[in-house]
Amino acid sequence: MPRRPPTAIDQYEALSTVVRLVRGDRARTRPELGTTALLGRTVISQRVEEAMNLGLLEDADVGPSSGGRAPRRLRFRAEEGLVLSAVLGATALDVAVTDLDARVLEHRHLEWPVARGPEETLDFLDDQFADLLKERAPGRLWAVAIGVPGPVEFATGRPSQPPIMPGWDGFDIRGRLQDRHGVPVWVDNDANLLALGEARSTGLDDDQHLIFVKAGTGIGAGVVSQGRIHRGSKGAAGDIGHARVLEDNSVMCRCGRTGCLEALAGGWALARDAVSAVHEGRSRFLADAHHATGEITPADIGRGVVAGDAWCLTAVARAAERIGSLMAALVNFYNPDCLVFGGGAVTGGDNTFLRVVDHTVRSRALPLASADLTIRASAAGETAGVAGGAHLAVETLLSADALATWAPGGRPSAVEPARLAGGA
Template structure:
C-alpha cells in the first residue's frame, strides 16, 4: 500500500511534537527527536528548521558523541514570549508574569475578596497586570489566563453558577480580557490550574495520573491524566466540594444544597463551627481570637492546630477524615498514581495530611492503594499561576494553533478568537 502524501495537518502535528519534546526536556538533539517522535530524519530536520525560523527553538551546546560527529542540543526559547496569569480565591488572589517555560518572572499575592464582583476585580487586576509588564516588552505578551474558584464552562470561559462568586455567573471573562489585552485568554477552575502547575513542577510522567485536592476555604479537585487536565464534557470535572456526603438536611452549603462535603469540611464550615465552639466554651485559644477580632478565620484554626488547641486538632482531623473518605472512593474509581493535597488545610502542621493519608489507604481497595503516593503540594502560592502559564503555552503550541499563527510568524498575527476557538 502506498503511503498518502503528507498534509499541512501532518506538518503542524510534527512541528508541535518537536517543539513539545524539546520544551518538556524529553528530547534535546535531532537524533533523540527522531527516536521519540518516530519521525524520519528529513521530517525532523524540516520541522526543527521551521521551529528555529519561528523563534521557538535554537541550537545550543554540543551533546556528547556516541560515535561520529557530536550532535547539537536544541533549546526552547522561553524568552520569546510572556504569559500573564491570575488565580482568584475566596479572599485573595495571585498574579504573575511568566516566560514560555512557566518560570515566574514576577509575582504578587494580594488580599482581594472575589465577592467584590467581576468589574471591580478586573479593574484591580488591570492595575497589577500593567505593573507586572513594566519591566518587559508588552509586545511579547502571548496570552492571559484567569483561574476562578468555581465551575467554568471551559469552551466559553464563563463561570457557571459559582456558589461563592456573586455577580459572576455567565460573566464573559474571556471577552473582557481579550478586549483589554488583545491576546488569547483562557479561563479555568483554580483547582485545575493548581493541578497542572503541581504536575509540571514535580515532573509527573506523561503516562501517570494525579488527583490534586484543594482543601482551603472551599474544596475542589483537579485531575491530570497523561499530562493533560481532565475537565469532562463541560468543564465540571473535579467539583468534589459539592458531592453530597451526609444525609442531613440541616447542614446547608453555600451552593444552596444540603450535606455537601464543603459544608462539613471546608475552611468556611470549620470557621462557622468554631464560633459555636467559642460560645460553648470549648476552645480558650479561639475565644481569645474572637474576643480580639470579632471573628474566626480558617487560618486561625490552622494556627490553633500548630498551637496544640484540642478543638482545632479535632476539627481539622475530622475534616481530613471526611475528605479522605471521599478520596478513597475516587482512588478506587480512578486509580491515580498520586493524590496531592494543597490549600490552607495542609499549612497548619501535619495533622490534616496524616489523617487524610490514613483514611484513603484504609478505605481504598488494596490494589488501588498499593503504589499510591499521598503527599502535600510543593508549589505554594505560585502553583496556580504556573499551571496557567503551562495551559496557555500548551494551547498556543498545539498543532491547531500553530496552523493558525505560524504562517504569520507570531500569535499576534491572528485574531485571539481564532486561537482560542477549537483549540
C-alpha cells in the same frame, strides 16, 4: 478554533512535536528528536529550522558524542514570550507573569473577595497585569490565563453556575480580557490549573493519573489524566466540595444545598464552628484570636493546630476524615497514581490533616486501588495555579492547530485572539 484540512505530510504536527519535545526536555538533539518522534532526518532538520525562524528554538551547547561528531543540543527559547496568569479564590487571588516555560518571573498574593463580582475583580486584575508588564516589553505578551473557584464552560470561557461566585454566572471573562489585552485568553477552574501546575512541575509521566485536592476556604479537585486536564462534559468534573456527604438538612452550604462536604470540612465551615466553640468556652487559643481581631479565620485554626489547641486539632482531624472518606471512593473509582493536597489545610506547618487523610483513604479504599498510591502535599508551592495557567496557554499555542493558525504570521499576536483561544 477551526480545524485545518488534513495534508499528506502535516508540517505543523511535526513542528509541534519537535518544539514540545525540546520544551519538555524529552529530546535535546536532532538525533534524539528523530528517535523519539519517529521522524526522518530531513523532516527534523526542516522543522527545527522553522522553529528557529519563529524564535522558539536555538542551538545551545554540545552534547556527548556516541562515536561520531558530538551533536549540538537545542534549547527552547522561553524568553521569547510572556504569559499573564491569575488564580482567583474565595477571599484572595494570585497573579503572576511567567515566561513560556511557565517559570514565574514575578508573583503576588493579594486579598480580594471574588464576591465583589466580575467587573470590579477584572478591573483590579487589569491594574495588576499592567503593573507586572510595566518593566517588560508589552509586545512580548503571548496569552492570559485565569482560574476561578467554580465550574467553567471551557469552550466559551464563562463560569457555569458557580456556587460561591455571585454575579459571575455566564460572564464573558474571555471576551472581556481579550478585548483589553489583545491576546488569547484561557479560563478554567482553579483546581484544574493547580493540578496541571503540579503535574508539570513534578514531571508526572503522560501515562500517569493525578487528583489534586484544594482544601482551603472551599474544597475542589482537579484531575490530570495522561497529561491532560479532565473537565467533564460541562466543566463540573472535580467539584467535590458540593457532593452531599451528610443526610442532615440542617447543615446549610453556601451553594444553597445541604449536607455538602464543604459545609462540613471547608475552611469557612471550620471558622463558623470555631465561633461557637469560642462562645461555649471550648478553645482558649481561638478566644484570644477572636478577642484580638473580632473574627476567626481558617488561618487562625491552622495556627491553633500548630500550637496544640485541642479543639483545633479535633476539628481539623474530623474535616480530614470526611475529605478522606470521599477521596477513598474516588480512589476506588478513578485509581490514580497520585493524590495531592494543597490549600490552607496543608500549609499550616502541621501534618495532622495529611496524616488523617492518608489513614482514612488507605483504610477505606480497595487494596488494589491504594497499593501503589502516593498521597502527599503539593510540591509545587503557592505558584502551582498560576504556573498551571501558563502551561495551559503555552501548550495550546504550541499545538499543531494553533501553530497552523499563527506561525505563518510569525507570532500569536499576528492573528485575532478568538482564533487561538480554545481547548487543550
